[in-house]
Amino acid sequence: MSVTIKDVAKCAGTSVSTVSKVINGYYGISEATVERVHKAMKDLRYYPNASAQNFATRSTKTVAVLANLSADIAFKNPHMFEIISGLEESLSAKGYRMVLQSVEESNVYEKTEELISRKSVDALAIHVSVITHPLSSLLTRSQFPHIVLGCPSFESQVCWIDNNNVYSGTIAASYLLSMGYEKIAFIGGQYYDLGSTNRLQGVKQALNERNCKLEDGYIWLGESTRDDGYRMAKQMLEAQTKPDAIICANNTIAWGCLSALRDMGYSVPDDIGVLTFDDYPLSQFMEPPLTIVDINVRDLGVQAGKSLLRILRHQNTQIQTFVTISNLVERSSTKNKKTGMRQNYRH
C-alpha cells in the first residue's frame, strides 16, 4: 500500500540500510548515492513510518505533560497553558512531540507508572498541582526523565523548575527605591502562600541591602481575595502614617488595594505608588495601568523544555532545580518621585 524504505532502496538502486543511513544523516555515504536516495525519496513521496522508527529505535520522541484539565481550567489557570505552550516551543524545536494528558491526584500514580512501563513516552513534565508523595518517590526511584512544573510544597528529590519569587521581590523593591520611594509597604497572602511569602522575603532583602527596613506596621498578610486586599489597604492607611508605595503580592490583592485607595480619595501614583506581580488577569482592566514585575510564564515552559532535553541527552547528570527570572514592566501606577516623570504607555 504505502511506500516504504524498500521501495526507496529499489528505486535508488541501493540497499535499505543505505537508505536508512541517509535518512538519519550518517556520514560515510558517497555524495552520489546520497543524492540518488534523496531523489528517490522525493519521487516516491516517501516519508518514514513514525511508528516503525519509534519501535526500531525504542524511543518515542515524545514527552507527556500531566496536569489536571478539569472544567474551566483554562479560565482559572491560563498560566498553566502558557507554560505548556512554552514547553511545546522548546520541545518541538528539537523534534520532540508533546502529549497532553489529564490526570488527578487520585490516578496520577498509576497513569505515570503505565506511561513509564509501557515506554509510551521518553520523558514527563508534571504540573506541580498533581504531585503527590508516592508519585514523587516513583519518579526518583525509577530515575525516569522528568521535570515538575512548579516547586513542590513538600521536601522531595524530584527535578523541578519554578520562577524565582524571592528575586521578583527584590526587583520590585529595588525599582521603587530607585524611583525615590522610601516608605514602602507590602500586602500579601498568609505564610502558607509560598509565592507571596517568597516575594515578601525578596522585598525585605532588597530593602535591607540599602539599609532600609520594612516596618511591621507596613506588612499586612491576609487572604488572596479582592475583599481582603481592600480591607488590608484600608486598615493600614487608617492605622499608619501613609506609605508612599504599596507592593501587592498578587493581582487579586492589588485589585482590592486600588479600590480602597480610590474610595479613600488617594490618587495613584501621585499620592501612593502601587506595584504588583504578573499581568494576569487585571492588566487590561485596571486604571491606571499597573507597574508590575512580569513573571514570564511562557519562559518558564521554554526553560522546562530545555532542561528536559538536557536531561534526555545526559541521563547521568542529576540536576534538581531550575529557576527562571522575571523583569519589571513600568507603567502608570508608579512614577519617578525625584523627577516627577511618569510612564504614559499603555499595554
Add this chain to the structure above:
Amino acid sequence: MSVTIKDVAKCAGTSVSTVSKVINGYYGISEATVERVHKAMKDLRYYPNASAQNFATRSTKTVAVLANLSADIAFKNPHMFEIISGLEESLSAKGYRMVLQSVEESNVYEKTEELISRKSVDALAIHVSVITHPLSSLLTRSQFPHIVLGCPSFESQVCWIDNNNVYSGTIAASYLLSMGYEKIAFIGGQYYDLGSTNRLQGVKQALNERNCKLEDGYIWLGESTRDDGYRMAKQMLEAQTKPDAIICANNTIAWGCLSALRDMGYSVPDDIGVLTFDDYPLSQFMEPPLTIVDINVRDLGVQAGKSLLRILRHQNTQIQTFVTISNLVERSSTKNKKTGMRQNYRH
C-alpha cells in the same frame, strides 16, 4: 532487559499469541488460561510495549491538535485551551492520546502532510485560526480523519464543529421576552464579525416569531472594543427612546455598554436590562453580575472529540458539520419585569 510478551507466555506456560489474545480481550480463551496469564502479567509486572503495539496494529491511538501557540496565547484565547481540554476528555475516555503541536498558517500544510504521511497520528483536530485553503483541500483530498475546531470563514468540504451562535441569539431574545422585556436593542460587531452577526440573526428570528421586531434604531454595529461599546450605547440612548434591555454581542462591548449606562445614570437592571454572551473575561469583574448566554466552550471540545471518534470508527461515514448549543445563565443584570423578581446568586 524489560519484560516482554514472551516472558509472560513462558511464565504462564502458553504461547505468545494466547497472551496477546488475553491482552486484547479476545473471547475464545478458557477461563483458566486467562487467569494464569493475568497472574503471570501481574507477577512479572508486565506492561505491553506501546511502540510495538502501535507498529503491529498500524495505529497510534493518538490524535494531533494543531493550533498556533504563540506568546500570550493562553491569556488572549483561553477558550481555545478549554476546547482542547474538552477534547482530551472525550479522547482519553476511549483510550486515545492527544498531542498538541504548534503550527502557523505558513507551515501548517507541510506539518499536516508530514503527520499524515508518516502515520504519526490517527486523526487531526485543527483550530480554525490556522486553516488555509490548501490545507482544506489536503484534508478533503486525503480523506484523513479530521475535525476543524470552529467554522471556517470560507466555503470548504472539511468537517468542522462550532457552537451555534444563531441559536444563542434566539435564547437571549426569548429569555428577555419571557421576562417581560419588550423594547430590545442589540449592539454588536460589524457584518464581518460572524459571531456577532449570527447572534443578531438569532435575536431577530426569536423576536419575529413572537411578532416583535428589532427597530433599526435599536441595532448598532461597530468595533468589538470597550470604547466602541461605550460609544454605541451612549449614542443609542441619546438618539432613541430608551430600550428596556440591551443585548451585547460580546463581553468587550458589554463592558463599554455598562460603563456608558453607569455614566448616564441608568441603573441595571432597574432602568435597563443587559445581557451578553460568554462568561469570559468579565464575569468576575462586572457589577452587577451579568446574565449571559453561556457558550459552553468545553462541551465544544468534548463533542469534537466524540465526533472524531465516530469518524475513526466508521471511516466511510461522511459527516461535515457539527454544532453545539448553549444555555442561559441568569444573574443580576436582568430581572423579571412582570414580577420584579431578580436573581441574587453570584457566580
Add this chain to the structure above:
DNA sequence: CTGAAAGCGCTAACAT
C-alpha cells in the same frame, strides 16, 4: 562506502 541480515515486541492469520 555499501549490503545482508538479525532483530525491535507485538498482532493476526492460519493450522491444529
Add this chain to the structure above:
DNA sequence: ATGTTAGCGCTTTCAG
C-alpha cells in the same frame, strides 16, 4: 481452545 509463524518498516551491527 491454543500454538506456529509470518510479518509490521525501520535501525544497526557486522562483514565485505
